[in-house]
Amino acid sequence: KAGVTQTPRYLIKTRGQQVTLSCSPISGHRSVSWYQQTPGQGLQFLFEYFSETQRNKGNFPGRFSGRQFSNSRSEMNVSTLELGDSALYLCASKTGEAAGTGELFFGEGSRLTVL
């Protein structure tokens, strides 16, 4: 069974640009959540989607957005990039249990560097 797949794995952008990251969950998993990981802040929750609906949202500015498609694949977008957006962006999926419960399966992440 394939794991959670994130693309691209690495990318470099400049300030002011935008970026779109993609996440394909494990087959059969309907919940996808996104996290930003930095050395100083650790793992911070961005948002969670279930059946194409945003179920939860973290405390990030509106420049961070996401969506989920009918096949459960998800994308997140960051517009007007800032230096502080440099981070590892992790996606995690799980089956359709109640919100916030159950084991999360993480992808390997997308490493974003903003210059």
Added chain:
Amino acid sequence: EDKVVQSPLSLVVHEGDTVTLNCSYEVTNFRSLLWYKQEKKAPTFLFMLTSSGIEKKSGRLSSILDKKELFSILNITATQTGDSAVYLCGINAGNNRKLIWGLGTSLAVNP
């Protein structure tokens, strides 16, 4: 404000040592506590704890939760170099059931 604090932030031990990692929390409406191991990129699941006093065990790793004192510990006995990783503690809490994470404990096991 909900918070999760892990200690120590980093730890260096020798193979064969036993280590205890701590995770304390202050959250509203606690639901569960999760331990993950992050070696390179993708964190991998270790344990989920919901009830106080019930030890979860997997090989040399074990974990227990104390909901009265608001903490959990992760024990690793007879450490091996393959245990070198960042160990993450996450709390599922609140009416919206968000996951709140600690900064992690970076464990280095030297041969």
